[in-house]
Amino acid sequence: MTKLQANHGKRPAVEVGKRTYARIPVRTHVISKDDDIEETVLKYAGPVLCEGDIMVVSEKTVAITQGRAYPISQIKPSWLARFLAGFVYKSPYGIGLGSPWTMELAIREAGVLRIIAASITAGVAKLLGINGVFYRICGPGVTAIDGPCDYTLPPYNRYAILGPLKPNEVAQSLSKATGVPVAIVDANDLGVSVLGVSSGCPERKFIAEVLADNPLGQSCEQTPIGIVRPIRRISVHTNASAIRRFPRGVRKC
Numbered sequence: 001m002t003k004l005q006a007n008h009g010k011r012p013a014v015e016v017g018k019r020t021y022a023r024i025p026v027r028t029h030v031i032s033k034d035d036d037i038e039e040t041v042l043k044y045a046g047p048v049l050c051e052g053d054i055m056v057v058s059e060k061t062v063a064i065t066q067g068r069a070y071p072i073s074q075i076k077p078s079w080l081a082r083f084l085a086g087f088v089y090k091s092p093y094g095i096g097l098g099s100p101w102t103m104e105l106a107i108r109e110a111g112v113l114r115i116i117a118a119s120i121t122a123g124v125a126k127l128l129g130i131n132g133v134f135y136r137i138c139g140p141g142v143t144a145i146d147g148p149c150d151y152t153l154p155p156y157n158r159y160a161i162l163g164p165l166k167p168n169e170v171a172q173s174l175s176k177a178t179g180v181p182v183a184i185v186d187a188n189d190l191g192v193s194v195l196g197v198s199s200g201c202p203e204r205k206f207i208a209e210v211l212a213d214n215p216l217g218q219s220c221e222q223t224p225i226g227i228v229r230p231i232r233r234i235s236v237h238t239n240a241s242a243i244r245r246f247p248r249g250v251r252k253c
Contacts, residue, residue: 025223167196
């Protein structure tokens, strides 16, 4: 049985398809646009990866290293962004497009005409009891936008963040560097979206199910990387200085 240190309030393991999987959160420094995502993953997750693991990486972390996180002080919301943001449901698990800053990023990402068309169509659909139409029309690039929340790790509690560029390619690159399958995920306490996967990765449905309770957290846990591991192996810890590093391959545990 793998000995784990789960995040507060999270289960260390979950059963999916009659098999039990450990979810190992990997703590990092506060990542910025000056960090390289591949170097970061190798530094923190590399020492504890084993053959048979699946690595998951927060989409927000990937986006930050791509320079797609913006201080809200640098975003000038248009009148349209301010108007539309007032109609967005404010979830306790993330502000989404419910702020003028994130809505402004959505307009820049999808274009004014598409945002207006999505808003009108979604309004009609809502009258018919159909939800989620706005995001389906705007696409995953808009769905992944996140905004400032009081519980978010500083300084990103005052940032608006776009979704990552080319998440499938990023996942493939990280998989090549680490030797394990990789998924780029957007997870919160409402659900999980798998934005990108490498070759050899299980089905997106499995990734979403094994992470359904958001074991990496979305507040100040500082664990944007996770390892999904079938439980059958040895104790694991994430102290990189205490374990030999395996930067270009994985070990049998």
